[in-house]
Amino acid sequence: MSQPPEPLFPDDAVSGIDTLPTPRAWIVLQNAHEVETWIDTYDRELQAVVWRNKLNTVNAGQGICFRLELGGEIYLHTTSEGQVLLDVTEEAAWVNPVISAATGVAPPAGSVWVLPHDTLTQLVLGLSGLIATSCFVLKHEFRLGRSHRIRL
Structure with a gap:
């Protein structure tokens, strides 16, 4: 008789983290290596939080919210196809030229950016x-x- 597979994340996968961690102060990342390390860590932590909350990930919109120093928020989510979705609040519209310069993508007509995975x-x-x-x-x-129409 075969045993059921072990869960992807054990109960202590995110020890010390409640159901939904509180906002964290941002530490400025200086280079691509630091950013890639942050992305990897964030991805693993988010998967563990989703697992602990037993969420259905289909069309759920899990991701991260960046609260900006000068006001407004940016919601970031990656799709199963690897696209990056950004929802820039009205208060954060001032950051659109920075997003465009960093990614090489022209600003969208609305508030939601759809970016290629490599950006x-x-x-x-x-x-x-x-x-x-x-x-x-x-x-x-x-x-x-x-x-x-984008599958989340």
């Missing part, structure tokens, strides 16, 4: 000095129009 490192590096705090988001409704 994530440059994006985080470009925004790093502007971020005050970051926190996990377990459900975010991206304000996408009907012409932008």
